[in-house]
Amino acid sequence: DVSKCPSDTLVFEDESEKASNALLARAWSPGWSNADKALTAFINGPLIEYSKNRRKADSATTSFLSPHLHFGELSVKKVFHLVRIKQILWANEGNKAGEESVNLFLKSIGLREYSRYISFNHPYSHERPLLGHLKFFPWVVNEGYFKAWRQGRTGYPLVDAGMRELWATGWLHDRIRVVVSSSFVKVLQLP
Structure with missing residues (x-):
């Protein structure tokens, strides 16, 4: 139960995320x-x-x-x-x-x-496919792949640049959004 944890023990962002979050605060004017x-x-x-x-x-x-x-x-x-x-x-x-x-x-x-x-x-x-025949697709559940994709360290330059842009600005051009999401599903085969 999170409500019973002292707030100083909860980690909401690690050191690698602090710089990105600072950039995000300046990137958008709500x-x-x-x-x-x-x-x-x-x-x-x-x-x-x-x-x-x-x-x-x-x-x-x-x-x-x-x-x-x-x-x-x-x-x-x-x-x-x-x-x-x-x-x-x-x-x-x-x-x-x-x-x-x-x-x-x-x-x-x-x-x-x-x-x-x-x-x-x-x-x-968000949790299962709309198309029934994809229910049995052999997804690769690999936290390392997911972390590499999320941090922009997949080895695919366009995908990595897109994910780093997302971290820095909170936004992706729709064409790059298609590339990074397609790589997630079609290349890394993450669910």
């Missing part, structure tokens, strides 16, 4: 007003070239709205509404690239919502 600023900055900045730059993992080409959406500082309806207004303005100006960027961005928001829907309506999906 709160409704900061969420609104981030949304406005995205709509008036990178959104117009989202279709061209969204796959570039080496620069700030995405919205960075994920934490604000996750913690309820922004609603998906608000994001959709303001982005659609921008799309209508671009349509009136004949800006086809802007319109395409909005379509792709809203598609990615839709995929995010679909994932949340699956997670909410199938809560067991």
Whole structure:
């Protein structure tokens, strides 16, 4: 029972995590007003070239709205509404690239919502597969593999760089997120 343990004996972070946690505290600005600023900055900045730059993992080409959406500082309806207004303005100006960027961005928001829907309506999906035939897959339960993946020490440079970025910033570009999660499941075969 944790409540009976003296607080000085509980270890919430080890020495290797302290630097990362300090960086995280500086990386994000929580709160409704900061969420609104981030949304406005995205709509008036990178959104117009989202279709061209969204796959570039080496620069700030995405919205960075994920934490604000996750913690309820922004609603998906608000994001959709303001982005659609921008799309209508671009349509009136004949800006086809802007319109395409909005379509792709809203598609990615839709995929995010679909994932949340699956997670909410199938809560067991975090512990067992949705597809029955995968129930008997020979997963490798190896704490060493998991620790190496988590610390960015797998030996796969892109995976390791992605995990170190996650430790440093609390965020991953969606393309890198796919790479690190795929390596977890398909290469390391961790459950």
